[in-house]
Amino acid sequence: MPTAPPPQFPAGFRWGVSTSAYQIEGAVAEDGRGTSIWDTFAHSPGRVADGSTGDVACDHYHRHREDVALLAGLGVTAYRFSVAWPRIQPAGTGPANPAGLDFYDRLVDDLLAAGVDPVATLYHWDLPQPLEDAGGWLARDAAERFAAYADLVAARLGDRVKLWITLNEPFVHMSLGYGTGEHAPGRTLLFDAFPVAHHQLLGHGLAVAALRARTAGPVAIANNYSPVRVLGDTDADRAAGAAYEALHNRLFTDPLLGRGYPDGTLADPSVVRDGDLATIAAPIDVLGVNYYNPTGVRAPAEGSPLPFELAPVEGYPRTAFDWPVAPDGLRELLGWLRGTYGDALPPVEITESGCAYDDRPGPDGRVHDPERIAYLDGHLRAVRAALDDGVDVRGYFVWSLLDNWEWAEGFTKRFGLVHVDYATQARTPKSSYAWLRDTIAATRGEPAR
Ligand code: BGC
Numbered sequence: 001m002p003t004a005p006p007p008q009f010p011a012g013f014r015w016g017v018s019t020s021a022y023q024i025e026g027a028v029a030e031d032g033r034g035t036s037i038w039d040t041f042a043h044s045p046g047r048v049a050d051g052s053t054g055d056v057a058c059d060h061y062h063r064h065r066e067d068v069a070l071l072a073g074l075g076v077t078a079y080r081f082s083v084a085w086p087r088i089q090p091a092g093t094g095p096a097n098p099a100g101l102d103f104y105d106r107l108v109d110d111l112l113a114a115g116v117d118p119v120a121t122l123y124h125w126d127l128p129q130p131l132e133d134a135g136g137w138l139a140r141d142a143a144e145r146f147a148a149y150a151d152l153v154a155a156r157l158g159d160r161v162k163l164w165i166t167l168n169e170p171f172v173h174m175s176l177g178y179g180t181g182e183h184a185p186g187r188t189l190l191f192d193a194f195p196v197a198h199h200q201l202l203g204h205g206l207a208v209a210a211l212r213a214r215t216a217g218p219v220a221i222a223n224n225y226s227p228v229r230v231l232g233d234t235d236a237d238r239a240a241g242a243a244y245e246a247l248h249n250r251l252f253t254d255p256l257l258g259r260g261y262p263d264g265t266l267a268d269p270s271v272v273r274d275g276d277l278a279t280i281a282a283p284i285d286v287l288g289v290n291y292y293n294p295t296g297v298r299a300p301a302e303g304s305p306l307p308f309e310l311a312p313v314e315g316y317p318r319t320a321f322d323w324p325v326a327p328d329g330l331r332e333l334l335g336w337l338r339g340t341y342g343d344a345l346p347p348v349e350i351t352e353s354g355c356a357y358d359d360r361p362g363p364d365g366r367v368h369d370p371e372r373i374a375y376l377d378g379h380l381r382a383v384r385a386a387l388d389d390g391v392d393v394r395g396y397f398v399w400s401l402l403d404n405w406e407w408a409e410g411f412t413k414r415f416g417l418v419h420v421d422y423a424t425q426a427r428t429p430k431s432s433y434a435w436l437r438d439t440i441a442a443t444r445g446e447p448a449r
Helices: 038-040 060-074 098-113 130-132 143-157 170-180 189-215 235-250 277-280 327-344 370-388 431-443
Strands: 014-018 079-082 119-122 161-168 219-225 228-230 288-290 295-298 309-311 348-352 393-399 416-419 426-429
Touching: 014 348, 060 098, 060 426, 060 431, 079 161, 079 393, 098 119, 098 143, 098 431, 119 143, 143 189, 161 170, 161 288, 170 189, 170 219, 189 219, 189 277, 189 416, 219 235, 219 348, 228 235, 235 295, 288 327, 288 370, 295 370, 295 416, 327 370, 370 393
Parallel strands: 014 079, 014 393, 079 119, 119 161, 161 219, 219 288, 228 295, 288 348, 348 393
Antiparallel strands: 295 309, 416 426
């Protein structure tokens, strides 16, 4: 258990937790919801480690009031959830399904009544299947469709959502979804997946315009970043590090911040039409940063199809995902963003930060997760250090409120501050929940409960 008092954060610093629709909602066939690429993928044999699906997940669709009460008890000032596109447009096009919007309308009102600001992500990887059948994000049309969907959501929720996030982790969606096939839609195009980068970014830019036309609320995107640790000291190792940094950290940031694509990253520049880069570079109010761990990179073996080789970063404790617990990487990353983009960098919020451990109730029925407490303590101190370094960080969202359905890992990885028994749907706050509640209260000058 950390013993030093928690660092202080500026007044108004946003404290939040994040979730996503398919990982918690369940109710996949209710109230007119259509099928998404994740429904199809999860139901395909061999795709998910434990053979599970998100059909029920945490049953949040029916239990959202209980989950809002958990948020209120935690004392967070914001909750980042995602809107399931197939609930709003079951086929990915056409008018809104009112029942789908109603669900998020109720959620937003319940959050506001509990004193929690709604932060809505429009796309957390659940593309309506009919759009995938028409080419998915490889097709330019997906960008236009996404903006039309954003307009429908903003028309209904735009008066109450406090921060909009267009896309979640477009890099992961491109690389695992279309590059290597570990995620939905399961395509294995490697570098031929690059149109997916451009069309997602174009969709983001068009959605920013749609949101601006409907609401005065601030707009962001949530990118994932990983500081690159070059393993080895040859020129080839350093070149591999630079190639990976361009792909993972700059491909989705340089164009957003007006620099166009980093050299060499866009395998097929013909997908970029006149005016696209200006659309993509529409000013955003916040850059969402999802951070989990640094990446070790070295020169590839001869004959490798990739310009780099990834290798484990040693010297840190590890999570159940075998990811290194490296809070120093978060400070390094925030410094890198500031150093690389200078005054073009908008204020930053950490939109995801968290860890999976094999948490289970003890004989006393409680769930003790000291590793998660140490993880959060370390990462909050890293954010504080980055503030001291001069980076304008305005918020920190823990991934995640609940143990949930972790994509290709199914139910085998638990990221929650709250334990979920998937057989009964019983929610049990872990010791990290109490720790975070007291930490937030302390940084806001309130006595611990
Ligand atoms: C995603 C989440 C995921 C988390 C942990 C992020 O890449 O946005 O949906 O659960 O990482 O893997």
